[in-house]
Amino acid sequence: MFQHKLKNDYIGEVYEYSYDFRNKSSSQLSADWWTVESWTLETSAYWITATLGYDVVVWKSGLDLSNANKITITFTSVWNSNDSDGRHIQLWLIDTNYTFQECTDLILSSGYTTSKVEICASWTATDGTSIWNIWQSTYTSTFEIDLVNKTLTWTIHWLWVSTLSLTDAQIKLIRWLTNLFMYTTQHTFYLQDVSVTVE
Numbered sequence: 001m002f003q004h005k006l007k008n009d010y011i012g013e014v015y016e017y018s019y020d021f022r023n024k025s026s027s028q029l030s031a032d033w034w035t036v037e038s039w040t041l042e043t044s045a046y047w048i049t050a051t052l053g054y055d056v057v058v059w060k061s062g063l064d065l066s067n068a069n070k071i072t073i074t075f076t077s078v079w080n081s082n083d084s085d086g087r088h089i090q091l092w093l094i095d096t097n098y099t100f101q102e103c104t105d106l107i108l109s110s111g112y113t114t115s116k117v118e119i120c121a122s123w124t125a126t127d128g129t130s131i132w133n134i135w136q137s138t139y140t141s142t143f144e145i146d147l148v149n150k151t152l153t154w155t156i157h158w159l160w161v162s163t164l165s166l167t168d169a170q171i172k173l174i175r176w177l178t179n180l181f182m183y184t185t186q187h188t189f190y191l192q193d194v195s196v197t198v199e
Contacts, residue, residue, distance in 0.1 A: 015064075018195035021048045034058050047078055047190030056191065059181040063093070063196070066175050070199045073143040076192035077184070079136050089189035091143060092181040093174070119152060119170055128152065128164030138192075147171050 019032070025043055026036045037057035042049050050056040065071060077089050092103040101120040119126050144153045150171060152164040166174075184191060 013199060015198040016196070018193065019060075020193045021191045022046055022193070024048060029058060033062075034060050047192050049184065049190040056182070056184045058183075058191075059094075059179050061096075061179050063178050063180055063198075065093075065177055065198060068175060068198050069146075069148050070197075071145040071147075071174075072197040072199075073180070073194065074140065075143075075182070075194040076138065076140045078138045078190040078192065079188065080190055089184040089191075090182070091141075091194075092179075092183070093145075093177040094179045094181050095177055096179065119164060119166070126164065128154070128162040130162065145174060147174065 019034075021029075023043060023045055024032075026041050029036050029041075035058065037059075040051045040054040041056065042051055048056060071093075073091065073093075075091055079089075090103050092101045094101045101118075103118050103120070118128060140157045142153075142155045142157070144151075144155070145166075146153070147166070150166040150168075152166055154162045180194070180196065182191060182194065
């Protein structure tokens with residue numbers, strides 16, 4: 001649940017939650033109400049990642065977006081590998097059946113890199129504008145869903161912005177989403193922290 005132990009407070013109509021993955025084992029993540037679908041985590045003072053050949057899949061249920069006007073998610077990740085063969089880091093908001101998603105996707109594939117926001121309904125994807133020329137570094141990304149102005153924006157700070165317009169039907173579906181889902185592949189990207197603000 002989103003209201004267990006960690007930094008999360010209602011400030012008027014604003015809900016805030018944050019989590020630091022650094023130094024967290026699988027058992028500590030579970031104790032903090034994260035579901036860990038890969039138990040091959042490598043943990044350090046700087047990040048969590050998966051051992052080579054495995055993925056990190058962690059998610060947290062209990063997110064309430066039913067009355068949201070704006071959702072802001074900020075997370076820090078590290079790209080720390082030269083391997084560019086189909087590697088991803090993704091942050092999704094999903095329902096319990098994965099039938100509707102909105103996500104950010106930082107992709108390394110076939111020798112090039114790209115990043116984008118994406119909205120998926122029943123696995124049919126609509127992509128936002130692409131961000132190119134990602135290199136090895138630490139990235140703080142902000143994923144903003146403005147349900148009043150009908151925009152979906154992913155900003156990689158000091159770099160580029162990926163944007164996508166939302167339809168009324170998509171906005172209605174977003175308010176049903178209840179899970180924050182984070183995924184990274186094969187020892188390429190490392191996760192540091194995440195924060196969520198719902199206004």
